[in-house]
Amino acid sequence: MDAVxxxxxxxxxxxxxxxxxxxxxxxxxxxxxxxxxxxxxxxxLLRLLAGFEEPDTGVIAIGPREVARARQGSVPPExxxxxxxxxxxxxxxxxxxxxxxxxxxxxxxISSAERQRQVERALATVGLAARRDSAPETLSGGERQxxxxxRCLAMEPAVVxxxxxxxxxxxxxxxxxxxxxxxLHRKLGATIVYVTHxxxxxxxxxxxxxxxxxxxxxxxxxxxxxxxxxxTAMVADFVGRxxxxxxxxxxxxxxxxxxxxxxGEAIHLRSTRSAAPSTQACLRPEGLVLGPEGIAAKVDRAVxxxxxxxxxxxxxxxxxxxxxxxxxxxxxxxxxxxxxxVSDGWLLPEAA
Amino acid sequence: MTNGAVPKASAVxxxxxxxxxxxxxxxxxxxxxxxxxxLVILLCLLPMLRLLQEAFTPGPDGGWPLETLGSRSVWRAxxxxxxxxxxxxxISTLLGGGLALLIGITDIRRKGILTLLCLLPLxxxxxxxxxxxIKMLDVGTxxxxxxxxxxxxxxxxxxxxxxxxxxVMGLEHAPLMFLSIAAACRAIPCDLVEAARAAxxxxxxxxxxxxxxxxxxxxxxxxALAFVSSIGNFGVPALLGIPGRFTxxxxxxxxxxxxxxxxxxxxxxxLGLVLTLLAGIGxxxxxxxxxxxxxxxxxxxxxxxxxxxxxxxxxxxxVWLVLLVLTIVPLAALLGAALEPALGVPLxxxxxxxxxxxxxxxxxxxxxxxxxxxxxxxxxxxIVTALLGLVIAYYGELRRWRWMRALDAVADAPYAxxxxxxxxxxxxxxxxxxxxxGISLYGTAWIILVAYIARFLTLALRPLAVALxxxxxxxxxxxxxxxxxxxxxLASIIVPAVRASIMSGALLVFLTAFNELTVSALLWSRGTxxxxxxxxxxxSEGAAGAASAVASISVIVTLAIAGVATLFxxxxxxxxxxxxx
Numbered sequence: 001m002d003a004v005x006x007x008x009x010x011x012x013x014x015x016x017x018x019x020x021x022x023x024x025x026x027x028x029x030x031x032x033x034x035x036x037x038x039x040x041x042x043x044x045l046l047r048l049l050a051g052f053e054e055p056d057t058g059v060i061a062i063g064p065r066e067v068a069r070a071r072q073g074s075v076p077p078e079x080x081x082x083x084x085x086x087x088x089x090x091x092x093x094x095x096x097x098x099x100x101x102x103x104x105x106x107x108x109x110i111s112s113a114e115r116q117r118q119v120e121r122a123l124a125t126v127g128l129a130a131r132r133d134s135a136p137e138t139l140s141g142g143e144r145q146x147x148x149x150x151r152c153l154a155m156e157p158a159v160v161x162x163x164x165x166x167x168x169x170x171x172x173x174x175x176x177x178x179x180x181x182x183x184l185h186r187k188l189g190a191t192i193v194y195v196t197h198x199x200x201x202x203x204x205x206x207x208x209x210x211x212x213x214x215x216x217x218x219x220x221x222x223x224x225x226x227x228x229x230x231x232t233a234m235v236a237d238f239v240g241r242x243x244x245x246x247x248x249x250x251x252x253x254x255x256x257x258x259x260x261x262x263x264g265e266a267i268h269l270r271s272t273r274s275a276a277p278s279t280q281a282c283l284r285p286e287g288l289v290l291g292p293e294g295i296a297a298k299v300d301r302a303v304x305x306x307x308x309x310x311x312x313x314x315x316x317x318x319x320x321x322x323x324x325x326x327x328x329x330x331x332x333x334x335x336x337x338x339x340x341x342v343s344d345g346w347l348l349p350e351a352a
Numbered sequence: 353m354t355n356g357a358v359p360k361a362s363a364v365x366x367x368x369x370x371x372x373x374x375x376x377x378x379x380x381x382x383x384x385x386x387x388x389x390x391l392v393i394l395l396c397l398l399p400m401l402r403l404l405q406e407a408f409t410p411g412p413d414g415g416w417p418l419e420t421l422g423s424r425s426v427w428r429a430x431x432x433x434x435x436x437x438x439x440x441x442x443i444s445t446l447l448g449g450g451l452a453l454l455i456g457i458t459d460i461r462r463k464g465i466l467t468l469l470c471l472l473p474l475x476x477x478x479x480x481x482x483x484x485x486i487k488m489l490d491v492g493t494x495x496x497x498x499x500x501x502x503x504x505x506x507x508x509x510x511x512x513x514x515x516x517x518x519x520v521m522g523l524e525h526a527p528l529m530f531l532s533i534a535a536a537c538r539a540i541p542c543d544l545v546e547a548a549r550a551a552x553x554x555x556x557x558x559x560x561x562x563x564x565x566x567x568x569x570x571x572x573x574x575x576a577l578a579f580v581s582s583i584g585n586f587g588v589p590a591l592l593g594i595p596g597r598f599t600x601x602x603x604x605x606x607x608x609x610x611x612x613x614x615x616x617x618x619x620x621x622x623l624g625l626v627l628t629l630l631a632g633i634g635x636x637x638x639x640x641x642x643x644x645x646x647x648x649x650x651x652x653x654x655x656x657x658x659x660x661x662x663x664x665x666x667x668x669x670x671v672w673l674v675l676l677v678l679t680i681v682p683l684a685a686l687l688g689a690a691l692e693p694a695l696g697v698p699l700x701x702x703x704x705x706x707x708x709x710x711x712x713x714x715x716x717x718x719x720x721x722x723x724x725x726x727x728x729x730x731x732x733x734x735i736v737t738a739l740l741g742l743v744i745a746y747y748g749e750l751r752r753w754r755w756m757r758a759l760d761a762v763a764d765a766p767y768a769x770x771x772x773x774x775x776x777x778x779x780x781x782x783x784x785x786x787x788x789x790g791i792s793l794y795g796t797a798w799i800i801l802v803a804y805i806a807r808f809l810t811l812a813l814r815p816l817a818v819a820l821x822x823x824x825x826x827x828x829x830x831x832x833x834x835x836x837x838x839x840x841x842l843a844s845i846i847v848p849a850v851r852a853s854i855m856s857g858a859l860l861v862f863l864t865a866f867n868e869l870t871v872s873a874l875l876w877s878r879g880t881x882x883x884x885x886x887x888x889x890x891x892s893e894g895a896a897g898a899a900s901a902v903a904s905i906s907v908i909v910t911l912a913i914a915g916v917a918t919l920f921x922x923x924x925x926x927x928x929x930x931x932x933x
Contacts, residue, residue, distance in 0.1 A: 104551035
């Protein structure tokens with residue numbers, strides 16, 4: 001049984017569709033990241049799950065229970081039993097760390113002794129047992145985030161919702177909190193829906209990533225599949241900055257592996273077996289090599305990136321296109337004519 | 353308030369100034385700033401110091417002014433002041449706080465107009481509010497008949513005395529609590545409430561465990577302000593306390609000075625000091641509470657909205673009823689009393705008459721003079737405070753001259769002390785003939801103007817200080833590079849940029865001064881009557897109809913001007929007009 005399921009859920013603010021016709025299932029114990037640029041509707045989707053917004057169309061279920069159906073009302077957030085970790089942590093400033101964690105337990109009329117035990121355990125899980133009586137404002141950003149997490153975990157929610165929980169932290173703290181989230185997810189087996197605009201964060205943490213753009217779900221896939229086999233040009237561009245290039249039609253070959261022509265050169269592309277092919281391909285710098293044969297281009301700029309150099313090459317037949325080529329040897333001088341061969345590429349499927 | 357982070361651009365400018373102190377010479381900057389400084393020191397600082405000195409100087413009979421504080425009447429007035437102010441604060445808190453909470457965090461409809469109704473008392477001065485309530489509960493009115501029916505006929509007016517003073521002061525200062533709580537409601541991060549709801553908190557628990565604790569600093573700060581305002585209030589105890597033989601410190605000072613004249617100035621100064629001390633405790637407490645409040649940080653939206661559900665209609669109806677009875681009905685009663693042919697004659701469409709209005713506008717000279725005086729005095733005060741405020745804010749906030757910022761703080765003092773204390777202080781300075789010209793301002797309209805400028809300078813200065821603090825400093829720097837000197841930059845770059853704030857500040861001063869009573873009550877004389885004074889003196893002479901007519905016209909003029917200002921509100925920085933938070 002799915003821990004969370006959405007069926008053709010939409011939400012409009014005025015004329016604008018913040019979330020449009022979204023179908024999504026999250027399995028119990030799964031960590032799903034909602035990824036997309038700001039304003040893509042991912043936070044609205046999270047708030048629909050929490051119950052702070054009601055859908056205009058569609059049905060939302062959490063576990064076996066239907067919590068919202070368009071125009072038929074919805075279960076208020078206080079009765080959904082979901083935990084939420086907010087971007088700003090949302091710690092109540094008039095309560096101590098312990099009281100923050102204890103709050104939900106008190107509401108559930110759990111006995112005092114049991115409450116103390118659970119608070120203790122939740123704080124120990126995030127390594128903050130010693131700060132139980134501190135005021136939230138005395139904590140550092142990372143500690144605050146841990147308390148917010150402990151507060152959420154203590155109520156043993158059916159689903160944990162996280163709204164950009166690391167966005168307000170600085171970079172190296174973000175890394176250590178990522179590791180912490182990963183560890184806790186493995187240890188506790190909680191179902192997590194995690195909103196972020198940072199693709200590397202989504203790829204590092206999630207079992208599956210759901211990419212949104214302009215309210216629409218573009219693709220749901222495991223991180224590797226998302227990178228290697230993007231479903232749309234938006235996903236190809238947003239995840240790992242893939243280069244989307246137009247093919248010379250038509251494409252021939254069996255499903256799974258096709259022959260195509262790019263700027264007159266014959267190339268070989270991977271493709272999906274299920275959907276009809278489009279006329280666009282997604283190329284990545286590591287799938288391009290300089291060679292004796294291939295697409296004629298000139299080196300425009302070489303960007304040194306440590307382990308390798310990225311060559312920005314201007315295609316002769318399409319001067320407004322820059323192909324980025326991962327190059328490990330000493331880079332050729334700017335203006336050098338080169339030939340670019342495609343060692344790996346992905347044929348985008350026809351948009352649904 | 354100091355802004356810790358000095359913008360980089362102004363830091364550069366300050367360094368620039370440091371490098372050329374020896375090039376100090378007579379400049380427009382210094383002329384302008386010097387005039388402003390001289391005025392602030394003469395009108396604001398000097399009177400306050402003089403008051404202190406007077407209270408600690410033995411009088412002509414050799415007695416120390418502070419000794420009079422031990423007398424029974426002073427002791428009783430002090431206790432009355434504290435008791436009535438405390439009761440009024442409780443009423444302000446329940447009424448203003450309750451309404452602010454309902455309007456601030458629920459999905460009640462028509463919030464804009466409800467807020468306006470809640471803040472209406474800000475525009476109606478104390479003496480007019482008191483008069484309106486007297487009229488509403490006069491013998492013969494339906495409300496009075498109902499009260500007499502329930503409690504038995506009582507010959508005295510039910511509002512004369514301690515309870516009436518506390519109640520009406522409570523109503524009058526409820527907007528202060530309302531503003532404080534409403535602002536705090538808007539600042540609550542939504543996610544704090546959402547986190548509590550996700551944890552399972554509902555309704556009462558959400559209110560008691562999350563929202564009220566978050567509002568606690570605002571509640572205490574608003575309460576302190578309401579308390580301080582009640583301590584210094586003169587209009588309400590003058591109209592309701594004096595006839596009910598309920599004397600508070602402000603009315604005691606007024607009666608002593610009125611009865612014995614300037615010979616008791618020392619004693620009045622001592623009483624004023626006590627009053628200032630009480631108010632000062634309140635203000636210090638308020639600052640302390642605000643300073644201690646935990647900072648609310650939020651990346652997301654603020655101002656949570658909770659659904660009232662099925663109760664919404666009932667609650668809305670109750671709120672409207674309460675607001676109508678507390679604000680609109682008394683004003684209607686006031687207008688009714690002005691239209692009455694004679695006291696006690698029932699008001700109908702046939703019996704209604706404009707006689708009172710004709711009398712005060714065309715026959716009775718003091719009221720005619722009062723309309724002219726109040727208009728000229730408040731217009732004068734508005735213009736001077738706006739100009740003065742502009743200069744102080746420019747050199748203090750934008751140019752960041754440190755001594756100008758100190759003057760900015762000094763300008764707050766005459767508004768922070770009770771109005772009656774300021775009046776005493778101004779008398780002390782301007783009673784003696786001025787040097788050189790040898791004329792005393794006391795007894796002329798000039799002393800009233802001087803006192804108005806001192807008292808209301810901060811009203812014009814605050815919005816300007818905020819506007820100039822927010823102004824992009826590079827605008828000024830670009831003009832500087834273009835070769836414009838200080839005063840020229842002020843006139844050609846700064847004034848156009850903060851025009852709206854100058855206007856709104858001046859308007860606020862005009863509205864407040866137009867109906868002013870507390871300061872003018874001690875400073876007026878024959879020929880320099882003001883509208884506030886006329887309402888008070890006509891009512892205490894028994895000319896209730898004429899008093900109501902004067903009050904009605906004042907209210908209508910005030911509301912009309914406020915209405916015009918509201919039309920321009922969109923162009924003003926948010927929160928410039930106090931009734932449009």
